[in-house]
Amino acid sequence: MLLNLILALVWAAVTGEFTAENVLLGFGLGFVILLFTRRIIGVPHYGQRMARVGGLLLFFLWELLKANLRVAYEVLTPGFRFRPGVIMIPLDARSDAEITLLANLISLTPGTLSLDVSADRRVLYVHAMFIDDPERVKRQIKQGFERRVIEVLR
Numbered sequence: 001m002l003l004n005l006i007l008a009l010v011w012a013a014v015t016g017e018f019t020a021e022n023v024l025l026g027f028g029l030g031f032v033i034l035l036f037t038r039r040i041i042g043v044p045h046y047g048q049r050m051a052r053v054g055g056l057l058l059f060f061l062w063e064l065l066k067a068n069l070r071v072a073y074e075v076l077t078p079g080f081r082f083r084p085g086v087i088m089i090p091l092d093a094r095s096d097a098e099i100t101l102l103a104n105l106i107s108l109t110p111g112t113l114s115l116d117v118s119a120d121r122r123v124l125y126v127h128a129m130f131i132d133d134p135e136r137v138k139r140q141i142k143q144g145f146e147r148r149v150i151e152v153l154r
Contacts, residue, residue, distance in 0.1 A: 004030045056148040067110040085131040089124045089138050102149045
């Protein structure tokens with residue numbers, strides 16, 4: 001991806017326009033160049049990785065929208081329907097980058113907050129506003145965020 005960013009900046013420098021649109025055009029052109037030269041340059045799975053990054057981004061934006069709507073509904077309507085609590089999520093993520101990205105994505109989603117990681121880095125503690133079914137919340141995080149984070153970073 002760094003090489004793609006460099007190609008985008010080179011494109012902007014060559015054309016003499018450092019606008020967002022021109023840099024994005026350069027990024028797209030650099031992406032195409034890297035796809036055709038991936039074996040020569042040594043990045044054989046760049047297209048797949050970028051697709052996974054895009055998938056993670058779209059998944060995060062969808063979860064962000066759903067969580068915002070749920071929290072807004074809770075705040076704007078009378079009554080007390082949420083059931084907050086702390087849950088332990090066993091981690092398949094092992095590297096610092098995987099755990100950090102997972103914890104930050106969880107914390108950026110309204111209604112959830114990453115609290116801590118166990119000393120052996122096998123459990124993530126998460127506070128959630130809506131824990132009607134703790135196993136369902138664990139499953140959503142593991143099959144949603146954690147699976148996609150691991151696909152992107154491994």
